[in-house]
Amino acid sequence: xxxxxxxxxxxxxxxxxxxxxxxxxxxxxxxxTALIGxxxxxxxxxxRLLIALLTPxxxxxxxxxxEVNEANAQQLRRRVGYVIQEGGLFxxxxxxxxxxxxxRHLGRPPEEMESRLEELCALSQFPRDALDRYPAELSGGQxxxxxxxxxxMLSPELLLLxxxxxxxxxxxxxALQRDLKQIFTRLKQTAVLVTHDMGEAAYLADExxxxxxxxxxxxxxxxxxxxxxxxxxxSGFINAQRSAAF
Amino acid sequence: MKPGTFLILAGFLVIxxxxxxxxxxxxxxxxxxxxxLGEIAKTVLERSGFEVQQRAGMGGTIILWQxxxxxxxxxxxxxxxxxxxxxxxxxxxxxxxxxxxxxxKFGVGMSADLGFNNTYALVMRRAEAVRLGIRSIxxxxxxxxxxAGLTHEFLDRQDGxxxxxSRYGLTMLNVSGIDHAIGYAALANGxxxxxxxxxxxxKIQENGLVVLQDDFHFFPEYxxxxxxxxxxxxxxxxxLNHFGGIDEARMITLNAAAERTKNYAYAATQYFHAxxxxxxxxxxxxxPKLFRWxxxxxxxAGISLFFxxxxxxxxxxxxxxxxxxxxxxxxxxxxxxxxxxxxxxxxLVPVPFLGIxxxxxxxxxxxxxxLPIVRNTATGLQEIxxxxxxSAIALGLGPGAxxxxxxxxxxxxxxxxxxxxxxxxxxxxxTLAALIGAGGLGEPILSGLNLNDNATILEGxxxxxxxxxLVxxxxxxxxxxxxxxxxxx
Numbered sequence: 237x238x239x240x241x242x243x244x245x246x247x248x249x250x251x252x253x254x255x256x257x258x259x260x261x262x263x264x265x266x267x268x269t270a271l272i273g274x275x276x277x278x279x280x281x282x283x284r285l286l287i288a289l290l291t292p293x294x295x296x297x298x299x300x301x302x303e304v305n306e307a308n309a310q311q312l313r314r315r316v317g318y319v320i321q322e323g324g325l326f327x328x329x330x331x332x333x334x335x336x337x338x339x340r341h342l343g344r345p346p347e348e349m350e351s352r353l354e355e356l357c358a359l360s361q362f363p364r365d366a367l368d369r370y371p372a373e374l375s376g377g378q379x380x381x382x383x384x385x386x387x388x389m390l391s392p393e394l395l396l397l398x399x400x401x402x403x404x405x406x407x408x409x410x411a412l413q414r415d416l417k418q419i420f421t422r423l424k425q426t427a428v429l430v431t432h433d434m435g436e437a438a439y440l441a442d443e444x445x446x447x448x449x450x451x452x453x454x455x456x457x458x459x460x461x462x463x464x465x466x467x468x469x470x471s472g473f474i475n476a477q478r479s480a481a482f
Numbered sequence: 483m484k485p486g487t488f489l490i491l492a493g494f495l496v497i498x499x500x501x502x503x504x505x506x507x508x509x510x511x512x513x514x515x516x517x518x519l520g521e522i523a524k525t526v527l528e529r530s531g532f533e534v535q536q537r538a539g540m541g542g543t544i545i546l547w548q549x550x551x552x553x554x555x556x557x558x559x560x561x562x563x564x565x566x567x568x569x570x571x572x573x574x575x576x577x578x579x580x581x582x583x584x585x586x587k588f589g590v591g592m593s594a595d596l597g598f599n600n601t602y603a604l605v606m607r608r609a610e611a612v613r614l615g616i617r618s619i620x621x622x623x624x625x626x627x628x629x630a631g632l633t634h635e636f637l638d639r640q641d642g643x644x645x646x647x648s649r650y651g652l653t654m655l656n657v658s659g660i661d662h663a664i665g666y667a668a669l670a671n672g673x674x675x676x677x678x679x680x681x682x683x684x685k686i687q688e689n690g691l692v693v694l695q696d697d698f699h700f701f702p703e704y705x706x707x708x709x710x711x712x713x714x715x716x717x718x719x720x721x722l723n724h725f726g727g728i729d730e731a732r733m734i735t736l737n738a739a740a741e742r743t744k745n746y747a748y749a750a751t752q753y754f755h756a757x758x759x760x761x762x763x764x765x766x767x768x769x770p771k772l773f774r775w776x777x778x779x780x781x782x783a784g785i786s787l788f789f790x791x792x793x794x795x796x797x798x799x800x801x802x803x804x805x806x807x808x809x810x811x812x813x814x815x816x817x818x819x820x821x822x823x824x825x826x827x828x829x830l831v832p833v834p835f836l837g838i839x840x841x842x843x844x845x846x847x848x849x850x851x852x853l854p855i856v857r858n859t860a861t862g863l864q865e866i867x868x869x870x871x872x873s874a875i876a877l878g879l880g881p882g883a884x885x886x887x888x889x890x891x892x893x894x895x896x897x898x899x900x901x902x903x904x905x906x907x908x909x910x911x912x913t914l915a916a917l918i919g920a921g922g923l924g925e926p927i928l929s930g931l932n933l934n935d936n937a938t939i940l941e942g943x944x945x946x947x948x949x950x951x952l953v954x955x956x957x958x959x960x961x962x963x964x965x966x967x968x969x970x971x
Contacts, residue, residue, distance in 0.1 A: 284872075287876050289872055289875060289876060310878050310880060311878070312878075313875070313876055313877065313878035314877075314878035316876075318872075318873070318876035318877075320869055320872070320873065321869075322869060324869050324870060324872065324873030325873075326870060326873070326874075326888055326892070326968075327892070327968050327969055328891045328892060328894075328966035328968045328969050329966075329968060330968065337877065337879075337887070338877050338878060338879070341879060341883060341887070370967065370968035370971055371968065372968065372971040373971060386877075
């Protein structure tokens with residue numbers, strides 16, 4: 237099967253510093269991939285390239301066989317969901333309006349939108365009676381659930397999550413990790429998750445892409461990385477994470 | 483700038499200038515005698531069967547002359563000395579024929595001399611002059627420490643203060659600029675000791691002042707005349723030339739009547755009825771007058787604000803994107819703000835289709851209203867957190883939809899604050915519209931200044947202040963409807 241997203245020699249610089257070295261990478265349908273690595277390793281840059289918030293300095297990105305360019309970026313973004321750390325909810329819109337923003341913009345039938353909203357509330361464990369609250373009236377965990385609902389509203393082929401649980405306290409975080417895992421499994425959702433937490437990556441992802449200094453260092457399952465580290469850096473990174481966890 | 487913005491501006495100018503122009507428009511300068519002569523010209527023309535519109539107290543010589551030569555007014559009272567020195571700017575005094583020929587080149591005619599000479603003069607308190615032994619201007623050389631308060635026009639005129647100083651060899655140490663009417667009050671209470679005056683000013687008699695003798699014959703003759711556009715019907719020109727004339731004593735009486743009754747039209751009727759014991763008419767009812775001022779004021783401020791928003795929002799959006807375009811928009815709009823409002827009005831008067839009219843005032847207010855709106859729109863949009871911008875783009879909204887559904891609502895509080903600032907400033911600045919005869923609450927303020935009458939000033943100043951508060955309150959209320967609830971939590 238062809239991969240859903242393919243990067244060929246994609247690189248990105250900011251000013252003089254290289255954020256991403258020329259990189260080849262593929263993401264296959266139905267799998268959850270975690271991008272992990274220390275701060276500044278290029279994982280967020282890679283994610284922002286995938287949703288065309290950034291354009292590559294070199295190389296190309298194809299989505300479902302089509303090369304992403306300026307002309308089709310807007311259409312392709314509608315097939316991709318995006319969740320960021322603080323949720324990125326629009327404070328002037330209620331939870332409902334945030335979730336329905338795009339489908340209303342696209343003029344979807346109201347009944348269809350309502351039933352989808354119903355599904356999403358159940359899926360992401362969000363109380364229906366809180367739908368008419370504004371983001372400022374929701375807890376941090378609820379905001380992330382709304383953000384997830386918004387990202388899933390149009391049934392995206394690809395879901396991108398940029399440290400989605402980074403700002404939450406540990407209890408809320410673990411509850412959300414559990415719910416995310418269920419959602420990925422139930423929807424067979426293709427997802428790319430950026431995190432700096434090895435435990436989270438191991439729990440949520442089928443596959444790990446470990447990055448350092450703008451380069452992919454190793455790709456594989458957690459077991460692969462632990463048992464056959466490609467370099468000193470890989471074993472160092474995994475050991476550091478393990479000792480931090482205990 | 484988008485082409486749409488140009489169209490809006492153009493449409494605005496057309497609407498604002500579409501005023502009827504069949505009647506004869508009489509202008510006057512901003513001092514008592516000019517108001518009275520303007521009223522006399524109006525009556526003279528009306529008696530000859532013309533419809534007349536009065537544009538009283540429009541400003542100084544330059545504004546009146548530009549309005550006349552530009553065709554915004556048809557007649558105004560002027561003085562021969564001023565024509566020579568300020569309008570034609572001749573070095574030596576012109577004989578009457580040469581003056582007429584020079585004016586004709588501008589399409590302007592000059593009536594026969596009205597019968598009195600209102601030359602410039604320097605005046606002092608009589609008691610002070612006697613104590614110091616000052617009779618003539620040359621006596622001032624011995625008293626360089628006297629405080630002179632001179633009108634700004636006199637300070638700058640070719641036949642004004644500087645040439646007079648050098649001609650007489652004066653070295654006055656304290657010279658400052660002050661409004662004509664306020665200067666009389668300052669002279670009366672001792673804040674200044676010397677001021678310039680017109681020799682027919684009623685205040686000279688009333689306040690016990692003495693005119694210093696012009697022993698070097700420095701001041702040229704200032705015979706009163708009417709200047710008019712030569713396109714006027716011959717019958718109108720004839721009426722202005724042959725209505726009977728006014729001598730100096732008569733003019734002083736009329737000026738005094740105008741200042742006593744605060745009613746220039748009444749003073750002008752004194753000229754035609756001459757019966758000296760006729761009592762002043764009861765002052766016109768206050769309420770309808772106030773209503774007229776306020777509605778005109780709101781019209782000026784409202785229309786200009788409307789266009790400031792219409793043009794300011796797109797400019798603010800463009801400016802928020804930064805770059806050379808954004809920088810230059812903010813720089814230009816900021817520059818407009820630094821032009822003093824009076825100067826802006828004076829600069830706009832010669833612009834074709836504007837001239838002396840409400841539309842000039844509206845254009846000036848519109849320009850002043852731009853900065854707060856443009857700047858706040860730009861700032862409000864720039865302050866949107868990058869994460870929210872990214873979210874809007876990542877959802878797949880197009881640029882227009884992002885602006886409409888996300889960015890403008892998010893910036894609404896800041897944008898509305900800019901509009902509110904604009905509205906309040908506009909209410910205040912609109913009082914200056916009266917300077918070019920556009921009416922509003924500036925009208926009583928201006929005549930109060932001319933008559934040195936605080937009650938009249940307050941008739942305009944208090945409603946203007948209350949109006950500003952009211953507008954502020956209304957906009958605070960409007961915030962509740964226009965700023966999305968989610969942003970007010």
